Amino acid sequence: MTVLDFKNIFVENLESQIDQNELNELFFWLIEHYCKIDKISYILNQNYKLKIQEKEDLQNAIELLKKETPIQYIIGSTEFKGINFCVNSNVLIPRPETEELVNWILEDNPKNKKILDIGTGSGCIAISLSKSLEDCFFEAWDVCKEAISVAKRNSKKHKTKITFKLKDIRNDIFYDNKFDIIVSNPPYVTHIDKQNMSKKVLNFEPHIALFVPQNEPLFYYKKILKFSERHLKSKGIIYLEINENLSKDVKELLYNNEFHDIKLRKDFRQKNRMIKAVKK
Numbered sequence: 001m002t003v004l005d006f007k008n009i010f011v012e013n014l015e016s017q018i019d020q021n022e023l024n025e026l027f028f029w030l031i032e033h034y035c036k037i038d039k040i041s042y043i044l045n046q047n048y049k050l051k052i053q054e055k056e057d058l059q060n061a062i063e064l065l066k067k068e069t070p071i072q073y074i075i076g077s078t079e080f081k082g083i084n085f086c087v088n089s090n091v092l093i094p095r096p097e098t099e100e101l102v103n104w105i106l107e108d109n110p111k112n113k114k115i116l117d118i119g120t121g122s123g124c125i126a127i128s129l130s131k132s133l134e135d136c137f138f139e140a141w142d143v144c145k146e147a148i149s150v151a152k153r154n155s156k157k158h159k160t161k162i163t164f165k166l167k168d169i170r171n172d173i174f175y176d177n178k179f180d181i182i183v184s185n186p187p188y189v190t191h192i193d194k195q196n197m198s199k200k201v202l203n204f205e206p207h208i209a210l211f212v213p214q215n216e217p218l219f220y221y222k223k224i225l226k227f228s229e230r231h232l233k234s235k236g237i238i239y240l241e242i243n244e245n246l247s248k249d250v251k252e253l254l255y256n257n258e259f260h261d262i263k264l265r266k267d268f269r270q271k272n273r274m275i276k277a278v279k280k
Contacts (some may be wrong), residue, residue, distance in 0.1 A: 002047040003031060006058055013062050026071055029174070030061050033075040041224040068199045081128040085154050090146035091121040092209045096183050097267045101274050102128050104265060105183060111135060113180035116231075118224055120141070121209060122163070123151030125183055130160040132170050133207075144208065146166050169223045178233050185241040186220035193243070217243070221250055225257045228279065236250055236279045247272035 010027055011226060020028065034057045037058045038264060050058070072093045073079040076084055080094040087093055102125055113136045115159050117126040120140035130138050140162050142148050145267065148164050155162050167173060169186075189210045194202070201210070212219050221240065238259065242250050247264055254262050259277035267273040 001050050002046065003042060003048045003050060003053055005035060006031075006050060006055070007046075009158065010058075010062060011031075015063055017066065019069075025152040026065065029071055029075060030058055030139075033077075034058055034061075036280065068203065070204055071258055073204060073220055080122075080124045081129060083124075083131070083158060085124055085127075086150060086157070087120050087122050088146075088166040090144060091150050092207060094122060097273050098125065098241060099128075100265070100267050101125070101183070101239060104130060104274060105181070105239055106132055106275065108236075109133075110181060113137070114177065115139070115181040115183065116179045116185040117141070118182060118227075119186050119209065119220075120151050120164070121147050123154045123164070125185065126151075126162050127155055127158055127160050130155075130162055131158060138162040139165065139179075141165050141169070143168040144171070144206070144263055147206075147264040159233060167241050169220065169227060173227055173231075175231055178231050179236060180233055181237050181239070182224065182228055182232050184220075184224055186224060187239070188217070188220065188243040188246065190243065190245075191215050191234075193245075197266060217246055218249055222251055225253065229257070232279050234279060238273070238279070239276050242273060242275050244273055247275065251276055 007027055011023060014023055014237060020206045028039055031042060035050065035054050050053050061074050062111045072095055073089055076088060077084055078093055081099050081230060085094065115129065115136050115138050117140040120126055126138050126140040128133060140151060141205065143150065145166055149168055152164050173176045187210055191214050194211065232238065251262055251264065254277045258280045261278040261280055263276040
């Protein structure tokens with residue numbers, strides 16, 4: 001089977017489920033991952049004969065895509081801030097909105113600060129920041145030991161110095177350290193939002209990292225702010241990714257917890273998805 005033969009089979013099997021533009025993108029992701037063939041190489045050599053293992057991997061990928069498995073979980077990696085991160089079903093697939101949260105912190109250019117990432121998942125926030133803010137100290141927590149394992153793997157891959165810890169922000173945490181900055185992309189999807197989510201997210205991404213308890217949409221923000229009472233320094237800064245429908249509620253919550261200079265920021269879709277505040 002040539003790579004061109006595979007493309008024809010690929011399209012034939014998936015064109016009823018996936019639109020043409022996305023199909024082309026997925027095709028090139030797969031042949032680059034499994035065959036090390038980029039777009040230019042494909043154009044120049046469409047008659048490249050697939051090795052037995054390449055053929056098996058690509059055919060298996062078709063079956064997984066039919067089940068709506070995210071391509072990132074199929075190939076085990078994704079890009080975030082121009083960096084390649086290992087991902088699996090124990091961690092969320094990093095989103096462009098979270099890149100914008102990281103960009104906001106980088107714009108502020110903190111120096112010699114202790115920074116805590118709560119709910120680190122793949123480690124994408126802490127690792128991306130650490131690569132640019134080399135004089136800062138980083139700590140990153142997650143409730144899931146499998147997620148911590150993925151984050152440690154990514155940190156080692158990118159040669160960053162981050163202290164990873166298995167901690168559950170849902171519980172009261174009394175800790176020796178105080179931090180200058182706390183950043184978090186906590187669970188914020190409500191049960192109403194859940195009804196409109198794609199099967200790719202619902203069936204494959206970790207629910208513990210997505211959903212808030214029913215009727216408690218601010219649950220994780222309240223827990224993070226309770227922790228910050230003791231463990232975020234005076235004049236320390238908190239950066240949070242938020243549910244666009246809860247922006248006013250989160251802003252009020254911050255104000256009621258003695259934060260000031262509260263700023264909302266819109267994402268590339270012009271939705272309120274990030275908030276920053278300074279502790280009094």
